[in-house]
Structure formats: C-alpha cells, structure tokens
Amino acid sequence: MKAFADHFSRVAAEYSAYRPRYPDGLFAALAAAVPRRGLAWDCATGTGQAAVGLAACFHRVLASDASLSQLRQAAGSGAVAYVVADAGASPIRSGSADLVTVAQALHWLDLDRFYAEARRSLAPGGLVAVWTYGRHRVDGGPIDGLIDRFYRDVVGPYWAPERRWVEVGYRGLPFPFREESIAVPPMVEEWTLRQMLGYLSTWSAVVRCIETTGANPIHALGDQLAPLWDGDRRRRLEWSLTLRAGR
Numbered sequence: 001m002k003a004f005a006d007h008f009s010r011v012a013a014e015y016s017a018y019r020p021r022y023p024d025g026l027f028a029a030l031a032a033a034v035p036r037r038g039l040a041w042d043c044a045t046g047t048g049q050a051a052v053g054l055a056a057c058f059h060r061v062l063a064s065d066a067s068l069s070q071l072r073q074a075a076g077s078g079a080v081a082y083v084v085a086d087a088g089a090s091p092i093r094s095g096s097a098d099l100v101t102v103a104q105a106l107h108w109l110d111l112d113r114f115y116a117e118a119r120r121s122l123a124p125g126g127l128v129a130v131w132t133y134g135r136h137r138v139d140g141g142p143i144d145g146l147i148d149r150f151y152r153d154v155v156g157p158y159w160a161p162e163r164r165w166v167e168v169g170y171r172g173l174p175f176p177f178r179e180e181s182i183a184v185p186p187m188v189e190e191w192t193l194r195q196m197l198g199y200l201s202t203w204s205a206v207v208r209c210i211e212t213t214g215a216n217p218i219h220a221l222g223d224q225l226a227p228l229w230d231g232d233r234r235r236r237l238e239w240s241l242t243l244r245a246g247r
Contacts, residue, residue: 016047016073018198020239022103024053025185026131031057033182033245034098035125041097043087043114044105048074054101055079062097064090088113090121097121102130107165111174128177128246132166133187133239138196143228143235146221147200154217155205163205169242177246187239193229196237197222 031037040058042051047070051063055077064085065071071082083091087102087109100118102109118128135151138144165173191199200206201218210216229235 013073014198014202016075018195018202019047019049020133020136020187020189020199020237022050022053022241023185023187024056026241026243027053027057029182029184030054030099030101030127030129030245033129033180034127036098036123038123039092039097040099040101041090041092041121042101042103043090043118044102044109045074045082046070046103046105048077048080048082050101050103051075051080051082052077054099058099062090062092086113088117090117092121094120095123098123098126100126100128104132104166106130106132106170106173107162115174115176122247126247127180129182129243130170130175130245131184131241131243132170133241134166134169136237136239138235138237139228143225146224146228150200150217150221151205154221155203155209158205158208158212160204160208170244171242173244175244175246179244179246182243182245184241184243186241189237190234191237192232192234193222193225196235197225 037058039060039062040054042054042061042063045051045063045065048063051061052075054061059079061080063074063080063082066084066086068084071084074082085091100121102114122128135147138147197218200221206218
C-alpha cells in the first residue's frame with residue numbers, strides 16, 4: 001500500500017488562502033454529465049476548493065482527506081460534509097455516489113485502492129472525474145520566464161517524482177474507466193504579486209526546499225519579479241485544466 005504523501009499540512013492555511021478557484025463551468029459540465037445530482041464524493045479534497053464548487057450543483061457533497069490540518073482550513077458550506085479518511089476507505093455507502101472527483105491530487109494516491117473504492121461507491125451511471133493543472137501563465141514574457149526558471153532550476157530538484165504526471169496532464173496515468181470527453185474552461189484569477197507569491201509558497205517543491213535548506217526561495221523571486229509587476233497591479237493568471245472522466 002502506498003503511504004500517504006503529506007506535502008501540504010504545514011502550509012494548510014496558505015493553501016486555503018492562495019490556491020486558485022476552479023471555474024464554475026467545470027462543475028456545471030460535470031453535473032450535466034451525470035443522470036442524478038444527489039451525492040458527490042470529493043476525494044483528497046485538501047482545503048475544499050473543489051468541494052465548495054460541487055456544492056453549487058449537487059445536493060450533498062462528502063469531502064474527504066487524510067490530512068486533518070488541511071480539513072481544518074477548509075471552506076465552509078452547508079452542503080459539504082468534511083471527513084478525515086484515506087482515499088481507499090471512504091465512509092460512503094456502496095452504489096450511492098453520482099460523481100467521484102479528485103482535484104489536483106490523483107498523482108499522490110494509491111491508485112489501485114482509490115479506483116476500487118470509486119467503483120464501490122459509484123451509483124449506476126455515475127462518473128469518475130479527475131483533473132490537474134500545471135504552471136500558470138501571466139504575460140508570455142519576462143514574468144513567465146522568471147517563474148519557469150524558478151520552477152525548473154531553483155526548486156526543480158525538490159519536486160517529488162509524482163510531479164511528472166502533472167507535467168503531462170495525467171496522460172499515461174492508469175485510468176481504468178470507459179473514458180468520455182468533457183470540455184472544461186481554464187482557471188483564471190486576477191492577482192497581485194503578493195497573491196501569486198502566496199500561491200507559489202504552496203508548491204510542494206517550495207515546502208520541501210525550505211525544509212531541506214532552511215531558506216525560503218520565494219523571497220529572492222519576489223525581488224526579481226517586483227520591477228516587472230508594476231506595484232500593486234492585478235494581473236491575469238491562467239492555468240489550463242486537464243480533465244479525465246469515465247464510467
């Protein structure tokens with residue numbers, strides 16, 4: 001059994017504050033792809049970004065994560081019930097979930113155990129949907145160039161091996177379901193430099209770099225980006241979402 005990879009508990013508050021929000025169109029597309037909108041299970045929910053979005057489209061959402069620290073920072077919603085649970089052992093009644101989702105976390109899971117649990121949990125006609133996003137884009141120029149070098153050269157050695165699946169958009173990752181194509185919009189945010197640096201501080205490679213070296217590489221990056229950002233200006237950031245869905 002694959003051990004729980006706890007990369008984010010120490011930055012749970014930052015994760016809740018600075019991770020981008022998934023577009024409403026993603027959840028609308030998923031809701032349109034299932035015959036019922038009773039229960040959605042958001043596995044490895046983290047601080048609940050996907051769970052809250054699902055709550056706008058489903059009557060009930062069960063959001064589970066193995067990290068209590070993450071769940072303590074989760075966004076509140078009356079339709080969402082948060083529970084500490086491993087991805088391979090959900091408290092869901094068999095055949096009751098109309099939708100099972102994993103947002104930006106499938107690569108950390110024990111796939112065999114999660115897939116078996118998803119099959120057990122799904123109702124007839126239900127859907128499994130997993131998605132990921134890689135590096136964002138800001139200006140198509142010097143800002144993106146600095147962030148790319150930071151990603152590759154500064155914290156590159158600290159990425160876990162599983163990061164490769166994010167870089168290829170989960171292509172080639174085992175997904176033993178009958179796949180369906182569902183179009184989804186990109187994620188978009190209008191952020192200040194401070195907000196973007198807060199987001200970068202939640203990268204698992206940045207967390208590991210700090211733990212290993214005792215130094216925070218975000219500070220030097222911020223100094224390099226400040227002259228290019230234009231003060232407190234809000235800039236448009238965009239992430240492409242890659243979705244795999246199946247029954």
